[in-house]
Amino acid sequence: MRNRKMSVGFCSTLLLCVLSCAAQQYPSSAKTLASNSGRLGEVQFPVSFSGSVQSSFNRAVALLHSFQYAESTVAFQDIAKADPHCAMAYWGLAMSLYQQLWNFPDPATLTKGHEYVEKAQKIGAKTDREREYIAAVTAFYQNDPKLSQITRTTAYSKALAELYEQHPDDVNAGAFYALSLVALAQDGVNGLANRKHAIAILDKLFATHPDNPGVDHYLIHAADTPQLASFGLAAARNYAKIAPDSAHALHMPSHIFTRLGYWQESIHSNIASAAAAEQATKSGRDNEWSYQIHAMTFLEYAYLESGQNAAARRVINEVEKVPGDSARDLAETRAMFNVTYAVENHDWKAAAALTVPPGDPYPSDRETVYWARTIGAARSGSPAAAHQDFLNLQRASADANKKTGEPSNESVEELEAEAWLDQSEGRGLQAIEKMRSAVDKEGPYGVDILGIPAEEMLGDLLLEQHHSRQALIAYRAGLKESPNRLDALYGAARAASLAGSTEEAKAYYQQLVKSCGPAVGRKECRKAKVFLAKNE
Numbered sequence: 001m002r003n004r005k006m007s008v009g010f011c012s013t014l015l016l017c018v019l020s021c022a023a024q025q026y027p028s029s030a031k032t033l034a035s036n037s038g039r040l041g042e043v044q045f046p047v048s049f050s051g052s053v054q055s056s057f058n059r060a061v062a063l064l065h066s067f068q069y070a071e072s073t074v075a076f077q078d079i080a081k082a083d084p085h086c087a088m089a090y091w092g093l094a095m096s097l098y099q100q101l102w103n104f105p106d107p108a109t110l111t112k113g114h115e116y117v118e119k120a121q122k123i124g125a126k127t128d129r130e131r132e133y134i135a136a137v138t139a140f141y142q143n144d145p146k147l148s149q150i151t152r153t154t155a156y157s158k159a160l161a162e163l164y165e166q167h168p169d170d171v172n173a174g175a176f177y178a179l180s181l182v183a184l185a186q187d188g189v190n191g192l193a194n195r196k197h198a199i200a201i202l203d204k205l206f207a208t209h210p211d212n213p214g215v216d217h218y219l220i221h222a223a224d225t226p227q228l229a230s231f232g233l234a235a236a237r238n239y240a241k242i243a244p245d246s247a248h249a250l251h252m253p254s255h256i257f258t259r260l261g262y263w264q265e266s267i268h269s270n271i272a273s274a275a276a277a278e279q280a281t282k283s284g285r286d287n288e289w290s291y292q293i294h295a296m297t298f299l300e301y302a303y304l305e306s307g308q309n310a311a312a313r314r315v316i317n318e319v320e321k322v323p324g325d326s327a328r329d330l331a332e333t334r335a336m337f338n339v340t341y342a343v344e345n346h347d348w349k350a351a352a353a354l355t356v357p358p359g360d361p362y363p364s365d366r367e368t369v370y371w372a373r374t375i376g377a378a379r380s381g382s383p384a385a386a387h388q389d390f391l392n393l394q395r396a397s398a399d400a401n402k403k404t405g406e407p408s409n410e411s412v413e414e415l416e417a418e419a420w421l422d423q424s425e426g427r428g429l430q431a432i433e434k435m436r437s438a439v440d441k442e443g444p445y446g447v448d449i450l451g452i453p454a455e456e457m458l459g460d461l462l463l464e465q466h467h468s469r470q471a472l473i474a475y476r477a478g479l480k481e482s483p484n485r486l487d488a489l490y491g492a493a494r495a496a497s498l499a500g501s502t503e504e505a506k507a508y509y510q511q512l513v514k515s516c517g518p519a520v521g522r523k524e525c526r527k528a529k530v531f532l533a534k535n536e
Helices: 016-025 054-065 069-082 087-097 107-123 128-140 149-166 171-186 191-208 213-222 229-242 247-251 253-260 263-283 289-305 309-321 327-344 348-352 363-379 383-404 412-424 428-442 454-464 468-481 486-498 502-515 523-534
Strands: none
Touching: 054 069, 054 087, 054 171, 054 213, 069 087, 087 107, 087 128, 107 128, 128 149, 149 171, 171 191, 171 213, 191 213, 191 229, 213 229, 213 247, 213 253, 229 247, 229 253, 247 253, 247 263, 247 289, 253 263, 253 289, 263 289, 289 309, 289 327, 309 327, 327 348, 327 363, 348 363, 348 383, 363 383, 363 412, 383 412, 412 428, 412 454, 428 454, 454 468, 454 486, 468 486, 486 502, 486 523, 502 523
16 A cells, blocks of 8 residues: 555655754755765765766765655766766666665666666676676566566576675675575565565674665665564664765665654654755755655654654644655555544544545555545444445445556555444454454565554454453564554553553553653653552
């Protein structure tokens, strides 16, 4: 689903005073191609040139490592103009088209990439190492439209493995190889094993090259799962320091902070990232509205999970002021932010009244809204409305599956919504059965980073049915996957208290108070303090 698990399906400003402060702390880079990688991290990528543009090439690769694809494209284009005989400039242009972990190239982009590698081959590389880099990207851009995404990525990864084996001291080769393993894992190929392999490679490189942005960045991505998040913490705390001129580098640490429930660190990371992205857009260096929106998505979530409702609402109010995107897209984005706000606050009447922006072309947005509306109506005592919203959810899910080509199986979101519908219509046992099915279906994949674990929702349902001990077990499981979520901590504390486990309740309430931010607006945080005061 494009949002409930990610709030908005693509990666839109904060309070102006907050942005201004963050922008002063992390000023934008207006460096020319003649500069080195500097505030993008330290990259040494030696290549053969007829001219003296080595520092420009280092910077272009640094941009590539931080997924600043638009800027890296311009940088490699300028290198090609400065030295038409630099085959590796065309390697860089082809690499900038392959946005690993984001968007797989469409047929036109694959054709363009193939043209770049043909150009690189025609010019001819001057060293074995350069030829191997070009061969690796050529393996990806093979001129065969029938090749699948996994086939191309596997061929590319295999070529990089050979390159890294031949050049074990080449930190960039190791980093690119590790990233290809993460891409395969994300495509469902040996997911956990490929991620662990990537972490093993990157851990070794991080020990000797902690300032290389590819090493830090890809280690965060490799560890971006509930089971592995702790392995990315050192890189998360280092990446923004070495590459503060990249909005994406400022944001990426928050993936690990979010996985671990470190809300204040996530807030600081995303304030800085949103400010950097806005500055890049306004300066004309790059249109980074999507980076800004992505940072704000994580920022709203972190504010909500730390009980800071007023701050979260201010983020929502700033969405439509984000420069660089259309008014319609920003309105759609704000609608998705409102979904997150209503659901995370358990404001079920507000959830039941959510609307899809007129003309929104994304079926997944409709899925998100009708998922929230169904649960909102069901939990606020309107089963008839919930039933109609559930039918709309099913239609939206079918449309989304048709658009993506995914099988039309009942989704986790549909099962969750149906469970609450059953609960509202008096079918308690059936509701629990449906929610346990949602837990089972989510299990092999895990909840997305900004999502509500199905286990947590099961806990809410069981607690509503007064099964406090079972609810406590469900909340524990949810917190294991998504630590420090406010609802789960509060629910676990309540369940423990109702089950007579006062000490366990105190522990959850203490953790909740610790997680709550300095400007707390949530009643759960206040109630936790009251309970602790009574049970000293």
